[in-house]
Amino acid sequence: MNTIRTLLSLSIIFILSCNSPSNPLEVQPPYKIEKQLVTENAMVVTAHPLASDIGVQTLKDGGNAVDAAIAVNFALAVVYPRAGNIGGGGFMIVRTKDGQSQALDFREKAPKAATRDMYLDKDGNVVEGLSRNGALAVGVPGVVSGMVKAHEKYGKLSWNQLLEPAIQLAKTGFLLTQPEAETLNKFQEEFSKHNRHNTVFQQKEWTIKDKIIQPELATTLELIRDQKEAGFYEGVVATQLIDEVKAGNGIMTHEDLKGYNAIWRDPIYFEYDNYRLISMPPPSSGGIALAQMLAMLEHYPLNEYGFQSTKAVHLIAEAERRAYADRAEHLGDSDFVKVPTSQMIKESYLNQRMKSFDANKASVSKEIKAGKLLAESEETTHFSIVDKEGNAVSLTTTLNSNFGSKTVVKGAGFFLNNEMDDFSAKPGVPNQFGLVGNEANAIEPEKRMLSSMTPTIIEKDKELFLVVGTPGGSTIITSVLQVFLNLVEFDLGLKDAVHNKRFHHQWLPDQIYMEEATLSSKVVSELKSLGHKIEERSSIGRVEAILKIGNELEGVADNRGDDDASGY
Numbered sequence: 229m230n231t232i233r234t235l236l237s238l239s240i241i242f243i244l245s246c247n248s249p250s251n252p253l254e255v256q257p258p259y260k261i262e263k264q265l266v267t268e269n270a271m272v273v274t275a276h277p278l279a280s281d282i283g284v285q286t287l288k289d290g291g292n293a294v295d296a297a298i299a300v301n302f303a304l305a306v307v308y309p310r311a312g313n314i315g316g317g318g319f320m321i322v323r324t325k326d327g328q329s330q331a332l333d334f335r336e337k338a339p340k341a342a343t344r345d346m347y348l349d350k351d352g353n354v355v356e357g358l359s360r361n362g363a364l365a366v367g368v369p370g371v372v373s374g375m376v377k378a379h380e381k382y383g384k385l386s387w388n389q390l391l392e393p394a395i396q397l398a399k400t401g402f403l404l405t406q407p408e409a410e411t412l413n414k415f416q417e418e419f420s421k422h423n424r425h426n427t428v429f430q431q432k433e434w435t436i437k438d439k440i441i442q443p444e445l446a447t448t449l450e451l452i453r454d455q456k457e458a459g460f461y462e463g464v465v466a467t468q469l470i471d472e473v474k475a476g477n478g479i480m481t482h483e484d485l486k487g488y489n490a491i492w493r494d495p496i497y498f499e500y501d502n503y504r505l506i507s508m509p510p511p512s513s514g515g516i517a518l519a520q521m522l523a524m525l526e527h528y529p530l531n532e533y534g535f536q537s538t539k540a541v542h543l544i545a546e547a548e549r550r551a552y553a554d555r556a557e558h559l560g561d562s563d564f565v566k567v568p569t570s571q572m573i574k575e576s577y578l579n580q581r582m583k584s585f586d587a588n589k590a591s592v593s594k595e596i597k598a599g600k601l602l603a604e605s606e607e608t609t610h611f612s613i614v615d616k617e618g619n620a621v622s623l624t625t626t627l628n629s630n631f632g633s634k635t636v637v638k639g640a641g642f643f644l645n646n647e648m649d650d651f652s653a654k655p656g657v658p659n660q661f662g663l664v665g666n667e668a669n670a671i672e673p674e675k676r677m678l679s680s681m682t683p684t685i686i687e688k689d690k691e692l693f694l695v696v697g698t699p700g701g702s703t704i705i706t707s708v709l710q711v712f713l714n715l716v717e718f719d720l721g722l723k724d725a726v727h728n729k730r731f732h733h734q735w736l737p738d739q740i741y742m743e744e745a746t747l748s749s750k751v752v753s754e755l756k757s758l759g760h761k762i763e764e765r766s767s768i769g770r771v772e773a774i775l776k777i778g779n780e781l782e783g784v785a786d787n788r789g790d791d792d793a794s795g796y
């Protein structure tokens with residue numbers, strides 16, 4: 229009922245904005261989008277205004293932050309198909325009002341039949357695109373298991389109630405925003421290439437006036453509503469999924485689906501001044517790399533150096549370089565390889581790592597074959613939620629690339645991920661994000677591929693301070709780092725901390741990437757004279773953050789997309 233009300237009011241906004249544009253050349257978005265909002269009770273910040281709205285309604289209906297996260301996650305699977313999903317995986321950090329934290333790992337797994345060299349040709353070379361396109365790129369999806377586990381542990385509202393808004397949206401449809409219409413248009417050729425049937429996402433040209441109705445997805449969501457995990461990992465949806473994979477010569481089986489289980493893990497905790505950060509442990513590299521970078525930076529007077537000054541960017545880039553070098557060598561699924569977490573975040577070790585830092589000269593990353601960053605920056609999605617009792621959720625989920633493998637399961641209506649590309653197909657050979665990996669992230673049956681997703685919750689003086697995260701592949705960790713530093717070192721307000729442009733170093737390729745015109749030409753030329761290579765690239769990340777200020781919550785949605793803060 230509430231969802232219907234929401235949809236009606238949004239339709240009215242749409243009609244008004246389309247019928248009376250202030251400038252006929254200016255296309256109005258169909259939704260009211262808030263980039264910054266201060267509320268007294270609760271806040272939801274997501275990549276799509278309809279999802280934010282559903283999260284807030286769930287909270288108003290008596291749900292807690294985890295209930296809202298589940299409702300938002302399924303809503304994003306409908307309204308944000310490029311990354312919101314049931315065919316992929318993700319991570320969630322929960323911090324309850326009494327300060328207890330848990331990490332939920334619903335990352336995809338390699339199918340049982342996966343082999344270490346499955347993406348290599350007979351000469352041992354990586355077959356370009358094999359880990360990214362088609363059925364062989366698909367990892368065993370984790371989202372449905374993750375949401376069921378989250379609900380079992382923390383849910384207050386009924387499971388059915390949390391699925392209902394997404395089901396209604398899939399049935400009645402939703403209006404496209406301009407950026408989403410453009411994104412769909414960009415991928416039409418790939419949708420044709422990777423689907424054996426005509427999907428609801430295929431149309432000659434999408435425009436802002438179009439509505440997407442997803443009856444097949446609605447049926448799938450109804451099965452999940454009625455049967456929980458069995459509605460996805462068994463029965464008709466499982467058969468549709470495996471048929472799709474088989475049609476594309478993939479290797480996933482019914483046994484893989486039935487055997488999938490999301491896992492509760494201990495988060496990784498670390499400190500920076502009087503802040504305590506709670507973030508994701510392996511199989512994400514996010515928490516460890518963030519801990520490493522902050523420890524490397526903590527003893528330098530960043531505030532004195534100044535925001536995006538040559539000294540600050542040089543130092544931060546050098547810390548990023550060292551953390552990503554460690555990532556490539558040591559990190560993988562800790563259920564399969566020994567990850568030396570405590571050593572990697574030890575102060576003495578990190579001080580040692582920074583011994584080679586030279587304030588007057590860029591370091592040189594080890595010379596091995598490096599990859600290029602592709603212009604695929606918004607392939608994942610993050611949302612942050614705080615409820616009126618102070619429970620907080622930070623959740624990042626992904627299909628990997630935009631629309632994952634681009635393949636929609638026939639009859640079931642959802643995109644399959646291409647997460648297998650996050651494994652190291654061959655030591656030293658970069659994946660789509662230009663990231664290289666080693667033994668620790670080699671493919672093994674049932675192993676989880678290494679991730680950069682960094683859902684994070686930060687306490688200050690033991691109280692909730694910030695809920696933060698972002699999509700952006702390899703740039704996720706450095707975006708979270710920079711938003712935090714912007715707030716606590718460079719004294720920016722949350723809006724500026726999130727909306728300001730960002731830069732990124734990931735060891736290999738040996739260069740600083742920056743969004744267009746991030747740094748002044750003076751800073752760029754000074755960094756070059758220190759020996760840094762600098763390259764402009766497409767936008768970096770879409771950060772969704774909630775800051776607790778006294779008794780109020782400030783929500784900021786990134787200005788790099790349709791992202792929206794909503795609350796009450």
Ligand code: GLY
Pocket residue numbers: 608626627628629647650678679680681701702
């Ligand atoms: N697929 C992007 C990540 O997990 O880091």
